Amino acid sequence: MRRPVKFRSLLVSVALLGAAAGCATVGEQAEAASGIAVRLLAVVDAGDGEAACALLAPATLRTVAEDEPCPQAILEKSLPRPGTVVETSVYGQWAQVKLDDDTVFLGAFPGGWRVVAAGCTPQASRPYDCSVEGD
Numbered sequence: 001m002r003r004p005v006k007f008r009s010l011l012v013s014v015a016l017l018g019a020a021a022g023c024a025t026v027g028e029q030a031e032a033a034s035g036i037a038v039r040l041l042a043v044v045d046a047g048d049g050e051a052a053c054a055l056l057a058p059a060t061l062r063t064v065a066e067d068e069p070c071p072q073a074i075l076e077k078s079l080p081r082p083g084t085v086v087e088t089s090v091y092g093q094w095a096q097v098k099l100d101d102d103t104v105f106l107g108a109f110p111g112g113w114r115v116v117a118a119g120c121t122p123q124a125s126r127p128y129d130c131s132v133e134g135d
Helices: 007-017 026-045 049-053 058-064 070-076
Strands: 085-091 094-099 103-109 112-123 126-133
Touching: 026 049, 026 085, 026 094, 026 103, 026 112, 049 070, 058 070, 058 112, 058 126, 103 126
Parallel strands: none
Antiparallel strands: 085 094, 094 103, 103 112, 112 126
């Protein structure tokens, strides 16, 4: 069952890790975030669960791997095929990448952007509904 993204717990987990984006410009950060979002969907589409799991934020990785190893579980999450990036927004340590058929949320971690939630669709005035997300 898919749950709404819990932005408060996501914010706390990323805030505790500190700034990873360093001195990069907003444009460079947006490009890097959108690259990770597209890469996640591409490696899932290619059936490479190991590579997909390496792109997940720690809390998201734990949630995905609750019942079975992440490389198997991530491939069962009904993520869409990679599409065209429509818009990327960076808000400090957070990024939102909107693609044709998906919205991916990312957080800045040491070592770069990591996927916090993916397979997300807006739900009118409610939070996004995501097939992959952290706790």
